Amino acid sequence: xxxxxxxxxxxxxxxxxxxxxxxxxxxxxxxxxxxxxxxxxxxxxxxxxxxxxxxxxxxxxxxxxxxxxxxxxxxxxxxxxxxxxxxxxxxxxxxxxxxxxxxxxxxxxxxxxxxxxxxxxxxxxxxxxxxxx
Amino acid sequence: xxxxxxxxxxxxxxxxxxxxxxxxxxxxxxxxxxxxxxxxxxxxxxxxxxxxxxxxxxxxxxxxxxxxxxxxxxxxxxxxxxxxxxxxxxxxxxxxxxxxxxxxxxxxxxxxxxxxxxxxxxxxxxxxxxxxxxxxxxxxxxxxxxxxxxxxxxxxxxxxxxxxxxxxxxxxxxxxxxxxxxxxxxxxxxxxxxxxxxxxxxxxxxxxxxxxxxxxxxxxxxxxxxxxxxxxxxxxxxxxxxxxxxxxxxxxxxxxxxxxxxxxxxxxxxxxxxxxxxxxxxxxxxxxxxxxxxxxxxxxxxxxxxxxxxxxxxxxxxxxxxxxxxxxxxxxxxxxxxxxxxxxxxxxxxxxxxxxxxxxxxxxxxxxxxxxxxxxxxxxxxxxxxxxxxxxxxx
Numbered sequence: 238x239x240x241x242x243x244x245x246x247x248x249x250x251x252x253x254x255x256x257x258x259x260x261x262x263x264x265x266x267x268x269x270x271x272x273x274x275x276x277x278x279x280x281x282x283x284x285x286x287x288x289x290x291x292x293x294x295x296x297x298x299x300x301x302x303x304x305x306x307x308x309x310x311x312x313x314x315x316x317x318x319x320x321x322x323x324x325x326x327x328x329x330x331x332x333x334x335x336x337x338x339x340x341x342x343x344x345x346x347x348x349x350x351x352x353x354x355x356x357x358x359x360x361x362x363x364x365x366x367x368x369x370x
Numbered sequence: 371x372x373x374x375x376x377x378x379x380x381x382x383x384x385x386x387x388x389x390x391x392x393x394x395x396x397x398x399x400x401x402x403x404x405x406x407x408x409x410x411x412x413x414x415x416x417x418x419x420x421x422x423x424x425x426x427x428x429x430x431x432x433x434x435x436x437x438x439x440x441x442x443x444x445x446x447x448x449x450x451x452x453x454x455x456x457x458x459x460x461x462x463x464x465x466x467x468x469x470x471x472x473x474x475x476x477x478x479x480x481x482x483x484x485x486x487x488x489x490x491x492x493x494x495x496x497x498x499x500x501x502x503x504x505x506x507x508x509x510x511x512x513x514x515x516x517x518x519x520x521x522x523x524x525x526x527x528x529x530x531x532x533x534x535x536x537x538x539x540x541x542x543x544x545x546x547x548x549x550x551x552x553x554x555x556x557x558x559x560x561x562x563x564x565x566x567x568x569x570x571x572x573x574x575x576x577x578x579x580x581x582x583x584x585x586x587x588x589x590x591x592x593x594x595x596x597x598x599x600x601x602x603x604x605x606x607x608x609x610x611x612x613x614x615x616x617x618x619x620x621x622x623x624x625x626x627x628x629x630x631x632x633x634x635x636x637x638x639x640x641x642x643x644x645x646x647x648x649x650x651x652x653x654x655x656x657x658x659x660x661x662x663x664x665x666x667x668x669x670x671x672x673x674x675x676x677x678x679x680x681x682x683x684x685x686x687x688x689x690x691x692x693x694x695x696x697x698x699x700x701x702x703x704x705x706x707x708x709x710x711x712x713x714x715x716x717x718x719x720x721x722x723x724x725x726x727x728x729x730x731x732x733x734x735x736x737x738x739x740x741x742x743x744x745x746x747x748x749x750x751x752x753x754x755x756x757x758x759x760x761x762x763x764x765x
Contacts, residue, residue: 239505263627265506271627291527293519294579295511299496302511310512310578312520312626320626322507333579338527354496354504361509 242266243362246346251285251364253319254278264319271319285344287315289337289366294329301352313342313366323364342366374601374764375470376611379408380723381481385592385711386558389488393422393431393593394441397483400593400716401442404481408597409607415597416475418449419466421459421482422715424497428489444479453715455501455749456664458482459594460718460756464617466598467758476603481595482716487558487588494589498714501750503624515586517625517751518665519578521632525667528633529682536667537580539685541571543666544584546694547702551709553735558590558711571666585666587706592713594720601764612726615651615742616759618644625751632752635675641755642676645744649759653677656759657740658728659699660721662748663706669693672746673701676757695736703728703736718756721745725760 242265245252253264257279261272264283269276292311307329314320323344325332344364351361381403388396397420405412420438425431435449452462459482466480486494498514526536545566551557552564563584571584604611620641622628628636646652653676661676663669670684678699679687687693693701704710704724707717725743727733742761749755 267627291520291523293516293523293581294576295513295516296575296579297491297495297513297515297577298511299499299508299513300492301496303492305511308511310510310516310520320629322503322510322512322624322626324510329579333576336533338523349509354500355509356505363510 238266240357243346243357246362246364247348251283251344252280253283253317255281262317262319264315264317264321284316287313287342287344289325289340289342290314290320292325292332292337294332301354311366313344321364323366326365326367341369343369371473372471373473375467375598375614376601376604377614377722377726377760378410378597378599378604378608378611379404379406380726381595382556382720382723383593384556385590385713387487388485388591393425393429393434393483393485394437396485396591397438397481397593397595398441400481400595401479404595404597410477410597412443414477415444415447415479417447417469417478418444419452419462419478419480420450421452421462421718423453423455423458423484424500427493427497428485454754456662456712456714457718457747457749457754457756458715460745460747460758461619461754463596463719463722463758464619464756467614467617470598470600477597477599479595479597481593481719483593484713484715485591486714487591491589501753507624507626513578515578515581515665518667519581520625521671522580522667524633525671528630531685533580536685537572538568539689540585540666540670541568542688543663543669544571544708546688547663547706547708550695550703550736551705554705554710557705557709558588559705559709581665587664587708587712590711590713592711592716592720594716594723596719596722596726610730612729612760612762613764614758615761616645616647616649618642618648618757620644620755622752628752633671634681635671635752637752637755638672638675638746638748642746642757645757645759651742651759656699656742656744658703658738658743659701659746660704660725660743661701661706661746663702663708664712664748666708668748669701669706676744676746695738700738703738704733718745718747721747722758722760729760729762
């Protein structure tokens with residue numbers, strides 16, 4: 238399941254699970270609705286647009302990610318309501334200087350080398366957030 | 371039939387660096403202190419509830435229940451290993467408490483051990499990140515300081531506090547906890563950073579903005595152990611049993627799926643309310659709190675969710691001194707995770723260690739008159755929450 242989400246993202250599509258009982262969008266999809274717990278879900282394509290709700294410039298990384306520092310991890314609230322975690326496509330200095338909360342972004346997928354503990358043993362896909370006007 | 375439950379002896383190793391010991395060897399040191407102050411026979415212990423988070427990663431060690439039992443000379447009895455990230459030994463404690471309360475066992479050993487300092491920061495940081503959503507949070511390189519950095523910004527936004535102002539306010543948590551940690555002989559930072567200033571916190575190395583090194587607890591090796599039994603068993607053996615009056619536990623999924631609930635730490639509210647209800651108490655009945663200050667902002671939101679302060683007022687409270695040893699609700703007068711250290715799987719029962727010592731008047735480096743204490747341990751990004759209420763009074 239999680240691989241389908243990242244394959245779609247690399248293909249330019251952000252997918253979510255729409256609940257047929259309560260309308261909630263769960264993204265990334267999981268086995269049940271994130272609001273009501275229903276299994277009555279259908280996979281839908283989302284807009285891939287949203288706004289930054291929080292972020293952090295990371296200077297100390299875990300083993301397997303140390304070559305990538307500094308990088309900016311962010312939470313984005315999608316226009317469909319779900320929150321997702323990814324990386325903001327800005328440098329750490331800018332992220333620390335400016336207040337980026339509330340800024341509009343577009344989501345795209347980027348492939349990184351996997352590491353020994355990551356569940357996908359072929360690749361590690363990261364949702365990237367590009368600032369848009 | 372439900373029975374009252376009490377703590378007998380408690381033990382804790384010095385927190386810090388123990389590269390020369392295995393996890394069972396480290397745990398044995400804490401166990402011996404607990405056992406030697408319990409006035410019981412080894413054969414009185416019917417089961418072991420042991421907390422450990424990442425023994426596989428730091429020491430290549432799993433199946434630890436049996437190895438722990440064997441190390442301390444208790445081969446043969448049921449021995450369980452519990453994993454709930456940073457709350458591992460608190461989850462173990464609550465299950466042990468329930469087993470004694472409901473008549474499964476009369477006397478059991480609870481504790482935990484972890485060796486994150488010896489693992490080194492890169493492996494330690496990766497090991498800690500296993501407590502996050504493995505597919506959808508870790509892939510971006512999110513770390514635990516990162517989680518609480520995200521929460522700090524959400525907190526600032528929610529309560530409309532300028533970020534720089536919030537940084538100053540929460541820095542007082544580090545100043546306070548380092549002050550008490552420097553006085554605690556068992557703390558990782560004993561005799562260090564006792565006169566830390568707010569500016570030192572603000573100007574130390576940035577780890578995950580806006581959190582600096584001094585906003586974070588350290589990587590720690592350490593172990594802790596407590597022996598619990600029915601109240602009747604305990605009062606026949608020691609002079610000052612400390613009674614377990616209530617325990618709560620709650621859970622949640624990934625940080626991002628909790629949305630704005632993370633600022634209010636709703637699983638913690640649920641867990642604390644479960645503990646208060648069982649103890650028939652309210653936050654006003656609590657004299658001292660040992661809460662999960664893995665980061666400065668974490669202590670602030672904990673004190674709000676546990677009901678000591680209104681939502682949005684926790685940062686003001688520490689700045690105004692309300693959570694200092696002479697304040698209205700002392701929080702982490704043993705140094706907390708920030709000053710004492712955070713050997714993840716051992717942290718929960720180490721909080722119980724400090725609470726019991728303080729209630730017995732044996733935490734001699736800090737003066738607080740207290741009859742009732744609460745502990746609060748958080749595993750992951752609010753995935754696992756445990757609260758325990760302890761009192762000198764049986765009912």
